[in-house]
Amino acid sequence: MTTTAVQVPATRSLLLAGVAATAVASVATAAVAAAGHAAGISLDMSGAPIPVLGFAMLTAVFSLVGLGIAALLRRFARRPRATFVRVAVALTVLSLVPDAIADSAASTKALLMLTHLVAAAIVIPAVARRLSA
Template identity: 45%
Template sequence: MTAAARTGRVGRLRGLAGTGVLATLAAMVVTTVAAALARAVGVDFEVPAGGEAIPLPGFAVVTGFFSVVGVVIAVALLRWSPRPAERFLWTAVSLTAISLVPPLVCGANAATVVTLVGLHLVAAAVLVPAVTWRLRARAD
């Protein structure tokens, strides 16, 4: 591999990582603010399995963790897939769909379930397009 090719690959990975970090932070903020607004209008976020309400910082932590997992998947696909943007989009949509199952089966009240599903979709709506765009921009 030539030095130029190696430098180009490092640049693409750094660009993707930077976009991923910014999108992760944005998803964390948007999800936490949306959860705070939902709590302000009466959603209790009580999940019967734990018996306690989900704390607001918990939304940021979980969103951040799974967003970073998504960015790591994107980096791996950029490195090893001939079509990273398409593969990432399909993977992210599939994982988002799977992430909707726990809220639906947790036994919480309807307001909590609907809000949790919405928060999953909000986080995905922030992260997935940004990372997919970056992967497409770097495929040229």
């Protein structure tokens, strides 16, 4: 019983922090995309426009995937915080590859990459703080 009582608040704290960070990151990436577009950076990839709300939606989806990874690591990893940070940074770096090779202008690629980094800078620390060292 004691173990469950200790883990439930920790899990709840992790989930609440992760969902809050996901919401903030989603708004932030949409704002960065909108600001870039307002500054004249095209949001077209392969000739098709990326909707600003698409940035928020994909940020939310992949942030929640990261939160799921954190929850699994919290349960099964010996050092969940360090493992999560390593995995999340590696996945962030890998997420830049499609943007780098995309059929779009260099400024569009840079803006897309910036949104990935903004989301990671918000979500990774917020989730990692809730994981034990």
